[in-house]
Amino acid sequence: MATPIHDPLGAPSPWVMRFAALIPPGATVLDCASGGGRHARPLAALGLRVLAVDRDASALATLAGTPGVEALAADLEAGDWPLAGRRFDAVVVVNYLWRPRFERLLDCVAPGGLLIYETFMLGNERFGRPSNPDFLLRPGELLDRLADDFTILAFEQGEIAAPRPAMLQRVCALRATGDAIAPPRIV
Numbered sequence: 001m002a003t004p005i006h007d008p009l010g011a012p013s014p015w016v017m018r019f020a021a022l023i024p025p026g027a028t029v030l031d032c033a034s035g036g037g038r039h040a041r042p043l044a045a046l047g048l049r050v051l052a053v054d055r056d057a058s059a060l061a062t063l064a065g066t067p068g069v070e071a072l073a074a075d076l077e078a079g080d081w082p083l084a085g086r087r088f089d090a091v092v093v094v095n096y097l098w099r100p101r102f103e104r105l106l107d108c109v110a111p112g113g114l115l116i117y118e119t120f121m122l123g124n125e126r127f128g129r130p131s132n133p134d135f136l137l138r139p140g141e142l143l144d145r146l147a148d149d150f151t152i153l154a155f156e157q158g159e160i161a162a163p164r165p166a167m168l169q170r171v172c173a174l175r176a177t178g179d180a181i182a183p184p185r186i187v
Contacts, residue, residue: 012039013094019116019154019172020090023048027089030108033076033096037063043092044068053082076101083108090114097135102145111177115150117142121157123167142171149176 016039023029025047031040034052036059044050050069054060057073064071074082077098087110097119109115122138125131143155150173157169 010038012042013118015118015156015170015172016092016094016116017042019114020046020048020092022114022153022172023090029090029092030083030086030088032091032093032105032108034063034071035059037066037069037071039092039094040069041066048090051088076105088113090116093117093119095119097137099134106145106149109150109175111175113175115146115171115173115175117173118168118170121167121169123159127165127167136167137169139169142169146171146173150174151176 020043023046027048029043029048029050031037031043031050031052034040034054035056037052040050040052040063044066045068048068051072052060052063052069053072053074053076055073055075060071060073063069072082076082077100081101081104083104086108088108089110090113091105091109093105093116095118106115120130120136121141122133122136124136130136139157143152146152152171152173154172155170158167160166160168
């Protein structure tokens, strides 16, 4: 049996933590499909106010009492959009893709806010799950989807070797404010 690429309570993604340094202390962060909070916990430890959203209420229950973290059990794929009208200074998404609601998720990034996204892409099927193309990004798909409203700060796609072989696509992007965008410092 293959080892999962991420232990739900294990170490956070280095990609996420690299760019989390761009989020100012006290900012609001949406941790989308957060599971047990492997990103919510370290983000809150940086002084951020995190909303951890997942449909697995038992995984979210492990976050009870974590300072700076609010948990919301909600299905992001069916029914009413649970985040309607809400905007965050940053949105973090790891190992999650649901194209029918992708635009709604992007709408959660406030003007001037940061999107940190990392998930599987086509080609991952040769390494195991996920293998369904519905849950795998096409080459350059994140760049295409963000082209109109975001400035790309960093982008990677391709094969990784650790913690297990996988095909990933990653982006860190700043949502336009309507004014000229001054890129944040490089980390």
